Ligand SMILES: Nc1ncnc2c1ncn2[C@@H]1O[C@H](COP(=O)(O)OP(=O)(O)OP(=O)(O)O)[C@@H](O)[C@H]1O
């Protein structure tokens with residue numbers, strides 16, 4: 001409890017204390033600009049990693065949703081055998097592992113499917129049209145070859161249609177890209193922390209003389225650390241705001257394409273997802289805060 | 305105020321001070337003398353915990369220096385005013401900012417109003433130089449500014465390392481008068497110097513005692529000075 005109190009006390013000391021400590025440490029324009037530039041570049045990259053992650057996530061969701069509903073069994077049989085074969089097919093499907101459900105499409109549904117080609121007044125009953133069975137796959141789909149063999153044994157007129165099978169590896173790829181996007185964001189955060197640590201360390205080393213004077217006149221370590229922490233946090237925040245803004249503008253002006261648009265043009269934010277990149281500047285500031293704080297206290301512990 | 309019991313200090317095995325036993329009472333006035341390299345600065349650094357004794361016990365402001373945390377050291381330093389031999393200013397800040405720094409870093413800057421600050425700097429004769437940078441001051445001015453900074457917190461103990469080292473006799477007397485004035489206000493004062501003339505002048509005014517460092521020992525000198 002006491003530790004927590006001391007910790008919170010130090011935290012508010014650092015974030016809200018007076019600014020006289022900042023003055024005691026001379027400004028170093030070069031390091032400052034480098035820090036802002038790197039934080040900005042990292043934020044810019046983070047926007048794209050985030051867009052990639054969100055877009056591939058959307059793609060993976062949509063494709064896997066479609067996948068589950070894209071297998072059908074088509075049955076062509078003479079009038080007298082149709083019902084028997086239909087029953088046989090449904091029976092096979094329902095006893096196959098990897099299939100969630102199977103449903104014979106109604107005449108209405110089939111008419112609607114054929115409408116674009118034959119018009120609305122198609123007399124379905126009088127035509128030898130194959131019947132369709134819609135198959136809902138479970139998460140782990142069935143063994144398609146085995147199913148095909150069983151179907152042809154039980155119902156000679158049945159044909160298994162899984163023409164969108166090719167999408168399955170795409171879903172895996174999209175999911176993997178989403179994870180890679182997340183890893184990229186973590187790596188960017190890590191690099192930002194590393195870079196700010198190095199910059200803070202060099203600033204601390206360059207000001208060793210002043211630090212020892214501050215100590216001799218009775219400055220506490222938090223007071224000294226505060227000057228560095230505030231400075232690097234503000235620089236990183238500034239850079240990140242600029243980088244994030246540029247990244248969002250770049251993504252906003254990506255050409256958009258139709259719904260089926262290829263993966264590339266889907267790379268963007270939709271609706272309230274535009275809020276996500278706005279998290280980047282405050283998170284960068286947080287990373288800078290902790291990185292500088294850790295570097296400062298480590299350096300101050302070393303200087304006797 | 306300050307007690308040493310068989311305290312010793314060595315730099316990497318080389319003894320600088322050994323077997324020092326001493327009891328400095330509050331309100332007393334001490335000189336610390338000895339040839340260059342004898343260990344005067346080392347002694348003072350032990351007093352403000354820039355160094356820790358390698359042997360024996362040092363108690364300062366009723367605290368044993370062994371086992372002090374960094375935070376405790378900070379609190380003790382706020383009650384000690386030090387005039388360093390090389391002054392130690394922050395070079396890019398004005399003299400005014402440098403002199404106010406002890407208050408600033410301990411969050412007490414509001415305690416010093418402009419009038420008191422003006423009194424302080426005119427007391428050391430530097431009213432006109434407050435906007436200058438440390439490097440723009442003469443060494444005598446720097447030493448007076450260092451004294452102003454050492455007393456700005458109204459410390460209980462004042463440690464001055466060669467405060468008149470670079471000064472002519474006129475200026476040295478002026479600094480000494482300032483330190484005697486502080487002693488009369490109840491502060492304990494320890495001055496490291498090898499200026500015997502200065503010591504003689506002080507002894508003519510107040511009951512100052514003299515510690516001499518020789519052969520790593522600190523001894524109270526007799527009245528023969
Ligand atoms: N950091 C250090 N490492 C090793 N030896 C040191 C160090 N600082 C001082 N010394 C040695 O300790 C001895 C005492 O030094 P100190 O500075 O205390 O002398 P002093 O009495 O203040 O001399 P002066 O009158 O010249 O200021 C000297 O021999 C010096 O060389």
Ligand SMILES: [Mg+2]
Pocket residue numbers: 344345346389465
């Ligand atoms: Mg010395």
